[in-house]
Amino acid sequence: MDTVNKQWQQQVVSWEYSSAATPDLNDVPIQPFPASLHEQGETRVIALDLSRELETPYLATAPNLLASYIRICANEKIATSIAATSEVYFVLRGAGRTKTAEGTINWKQGDAFTLPYNEGVTHYADEDSALYWSHDAPLLQYMGVTPSKPMFKPAFYSKEYMCDAVEKLREPALREKRNRIGIILGNHDSAKTKTMTHTMWSLFNLLPKGEVQKPHRHQSVALDLAVFSGPDTYTLIGQKVDENGDIIDPVKAMWATNTVFVTPPGWWHSHHNESDQDAFVFPVQDAGLHTYMRTLDIQFIR
Numbered sequence: 001m002d003t004v005n006k007q008w009q010q011q012v013v014s015w016e017y018s019s020a021a022t023p024d025l026n027d028v029p030i031q032p033f034p035a036s037l038h039e040q041g042e043t044r045v046i047a048l049d050l051s052r053e054l055e056t057p058y059l060a061t062a063p064n065l066l067a068s069y070i071r072i073c074a075n076e077k078i079a080t081s082i083a084a085t086s087e088v089y090f091v092l093r094g095a096g097r098t099k100t101a102e103g104t105i106n107w108k109q110g111d112a113f114t115l116p117y118n119e120g121v122t123h124y125a126d127e128d129s130a131l132y133w134s135h136d137a138p139l140l141q142y143m144g145v146t147p148s149k150p151m152f153k154p155a156f157y158s159k160e161y162m163c164d165a166v167e168k169l170r171e172p173a174l175r176e177k178r179n180r181i182g183i184i185l186g187n188h189d190s191a192k193t194k195t196m197t198h199t200m201w202s203l204f205n206l207l208p209k210g211e212v213q214k215p216h217r218h219q220s221v222a223l224d225l226a227v228f229s230g231p232d233t234y235t236l237i238g239q240k241v242d243e244n245g246d247i248i249d250p251v252k253a254m255w256a257t258n259t260v261f262v263t264p265p266g267w268w269h270s271h272h273n274e275s276d277q278d279a280f281v282f283p284v285q286d287a288g289l290h291t292y293m294r295t296l297d298i299q300f301i302r
């Protein structure tokens, strides 16, 4: 046999099907990231990094996504550049603007915006500011590829647009006991999948005071930003539900304003607000990709 054949054969390994069909990968952990990470110190990007848990050689919060806090002190700026197809921003605090090749977008607390693949942008803060920044760079790093072109036009979702839209849903959603009271944020360029970008997805969801939103589950991961929360507001997360639709042995992830927690893919989760203040959550998911692949498999307890 010639040398090349011998060399390539050294690369071969195989496994017995029944014992190897579900390889033992580390679970995505249920991980909180407190607001203290972005409330102090110098202007910088703070990666919400779980690469050690996920055993990836690159920063990642979940297999396909990396979330970060960007802290920008008053009257300072910071440049960001990432090889991603989609970037999702939510303004946690402050006001400022982001200079992009497509123009300069002004933002303030509660606004959100998306960027397609770009050569880099610069964020300027007029006052002490923080951004929640998520993108799909880990997916591209896993595949060993770099983006070649923008796949959608950037979009800006003002706080007023999102709050007004959700407020209109409050009464009918409560009356009909819907699973969530929210709007899925979209872009005309990803209207087919009804997602924020072709790979990423987000919901602006109201959890009214005293309300429970029953469990659901999906194959996408959720990097959940608690936009606003009073006390005693939380998500229960678990792998199974009982015959009454209650989550068995749940983990309790507390909500706190401007904090993030991870809901692993495939796990059931219900939202609970035992306080006297309305709460809002902004989950960021790889659900654009899952919807396209027909693998989202969202299921509800009604």
Ligand SMILES: [Fe+2]
Binding pocket: 216, 217, 218, 222, 269
């Ligand atoms: Fe969910």
